[in-house]
Amino acid sequence: xxxxxxxxxxxxxxxDKGGVSWKAxxxxxxxxxxxxxPVQIPANPSISFTLDxxxxxxxxxxxxxxxxxxxxxxxxxxxxxKDDFKPKIQTFLERVERYVPFLKAxxxxxxxxxxxxxxxxxxxxxxxxxxxxxxxMDVEKQLDPDLDETLFYQxxxxxxxxxSGSACRSIKGHLVQWGQHANIPNSSDLYGLxxxxxxxxxxxxxxxxxxxxxxxxxxxxxxxxxxxMHGHPYAANRFQQAxxxxxxxxxxxxxxxxxxxxxxxxxxxxxxxAMMMTSMPCFMLMKPDTLEIIxxxxxxxxxxxxxxxxxxxxxxxxxxxxxSSEKDxxxxxxxxxxxQHCENGQYIHDYVGAGAVKING
Ligand code: PMV
Numbered sequence: 001x002x003x004x005x006x007x008x009x010x011x012x013x014x015x016d017k018g019g020v021s022w023k024a025x026x027x028x029x030x031x032x033x034x035x036x037x038p039v040q041i042p043a044n045p046s047i048s049f050t051l052d053x054x055x056x057x058x059x060x061x062x063x064x065x066x067x068x069x070x071x072x073x074x075x076x077x078x079x080x081x082k083d084d085f086k087p088k089i090q091t092f093l094e095r096v097e098r099y100v101p102f103l104k105a106x107x108x109x110x111x112x113x114x115x116x117x118x119x120x121x122x123x124x125x126x127x128x129x130x131x132x133x134x135x136x137m138d139v140e141k142q143l144d145p146d147l148d149e150t151l152f153y154q155x156x157x158x159x160x161x162x163x164s165g166s167a168c169r170s171i172k173g174h175l176v177q178w179g180q181h182a183n184i185p186n187s188s189d190l191y192g193l194x195x196x197x198x199x200x201x202x203x204x205x206x207x208x209x210x211x212x213x214x215x216x217x218x219x220x221x222x223x224x225x226x227x228x229m230h231g232h233p234y235a236a237n238r239f240q241q242a243x244x245x246x247x248x249x250x251x252x253x254x255x256x257x258x259x260x261x262x263x264x265x266x267x268x269x270x271x272x273x274a275m276m277m278t279s280m281p282c283f284m285l286m287k288p289d290t291l292e293i294i295x296x297x298x299x300x301x302x303x304x305x306x307x308x309x310x311x312x313x314x315x316x317x318x319x320x321x322x323x324s325s326e327k328d329x330x331x332x333x334x335x336x337x338x339x340q341h342c343e344n345g346q347y348i349h350d351y352v353g354a355g356a357v358k359i360n361g
Contacts, residue, residue: 001188005151006099006158011143014105019061020138021359024130026054026122026350027169027176028208028311028319030265031245032272035229035238039095040165041189043229044242045179047249048169049321051208052353054116056127059361060135062106071097073108092129092163099159100136102143110135116348122210123218123313129163130156130170134356156356157191164222168192173355174204175253181246200256205324205351209331211338212346213289214316220276220283225314228279238275242268258307258323265321269312276314287316289341294318296337306330324351 027048035043065072071093075082089110097103110132116122137156141147153171161168161178168191169176175195181187185196220228229235245264252260276283290312297310297320308322308330320338322330331349339345 001154001190003190006155006190008099008101008140009144009146011102012145013143014064014102015142017061017063017106018139018142019059019361020135021057021059021361022131022134022138022356023055023057023359024127024134024170024356025051025173025353026056026116026124026127027051027166028313028321029166029169030268030311031242031249032268033165033178034226034272034275034314035232035235036165036226040161042165042179043235044239045177045181045184045187045246046166046169046242047175047177047195047246048166049203049206049208049352050170050173050176050355051350053350054114054122054127054210054348056112056114056124056131057359058110058112058128058131058135059359060132060139061109061111062139064105065107068104071103073110076109076111078113079111088163089132092132095162096133096136096159099155100140102139103136106139117215117346122212122317122348123222123315125164125222126160126167126170129167130160130356133157133159133163133167134171134358138358154191161191165226171356174352175199177246181243183247183250195253197250198254200254202256202258202323202325203253203352207320207322207324207327207330208350208352209320209322209334210348210350211293211318211320211334212342212344212348213293213318214287215343215346218315219285220314222314225276228276228281228283232275232279234275234278238271241271262301262307262309265311266309269310272314273312285315286312290316290318293338293341296341300333300337304329306333308333 029048033046176192178192
């Protein structure tokens with residue numbers, strides 16, 4: 001598939017008005033995307049677990065306009081107008097207009113809400129851009145009823161990528177790979193792909209408890225973060241490592257080899273942070289409580305042999321990953337040892353999910 005394949009067929013119908021709703025989940029990367037080329041092309045391939053509970057629900061209503069010379073929309077977040085989100089959405093809509101040229105024909109009302117608590121430090125850009133992209137594709141499906149289902153989801157992922165890179169991995173479940181890789185057939189820099197190889201049953205219901213160490217604004221936006229990889233002294237090695245990690249993951253995911261899974265996933269998390277600590281300017285996004293939690297996970301794993309590990313986003317929160325069979329034990333460990341390091345003792349239980357769903361209203 002090339003960019004041209006995402007240009008639409010001539011539209012057959014133009015309803016006067018309508019509305020669609022989609023719910024899209026967040027995702028957590030096992031092999032991280034960090035560094036990109038214009039426009040939203042990843043410097044290295046990545047792979048993530050699609051989550052379930054942490055999700056954004058977006059409703060998009062549309063009404064035909066008299067003059068179709070510009071993009072116009074109103075934005076509501078959790079029931080209230082949210083003008084400070086508008087520039088990001090405006091940029092996104094301008095970027096995708098070429099691929100969904102009905103945009104200028106309608107005035108849109110976008111109503112969006114997150115399942116996770118407000119300012120929990122969980123980035124909503126992946127789930128938010130994925131939900132909005134699916135809504136746009138749903139409108140396109142009304143204009144072109146012959147649109148094929150595979151293309152529908154591929155193009156939703158393609159559009160989501162143009163809003164926020166990792167959002168392209170929030171359309172489908174359970175494991176999604178993004179970025180061209182010689183040993184992964186059909187992998188693409190343009191959209192996410194449901195992981196095409198065999199995956200051990202243990203990974204299907206894998207748990208992710210998000211420990212909310214710091215709920216405020218991230219210290220480094222991902223836009224700035226990706227830029228730090230330009231001219232970074234270790235960038236070339238890091239990008240190669242991500243390619244290698246994807247190769248190494250293939251037998252690990254197939255055989256359910258948790259020991260090697262843990263090694264690889266934790267190395268990815270710490271490498272992401274090491275890249276930020278060694279860039280110019282440099283950043284330290286972990287907080288003292290992040291480190292306390294990591295130490296406690298290592299000690300607990302050593303003592304109990306429970307296959308629990310951590311990964312990190314570009315922030316201080318810790319994602320605790322473990323098989324669902326270990327849930328009771330790990331929940332007790334979280335309550336007894338880890339919750340005290342979370343802001344207001346807060347954490348969110350989530351697990352690997354099946355991807356975005358349409359909401360029938
Ligand atoms: O999608 P962005 O541009 O917000 O970048 C996300 C980058 C990480 O979350 C740190 C890693 C990843 O692959 O999701």
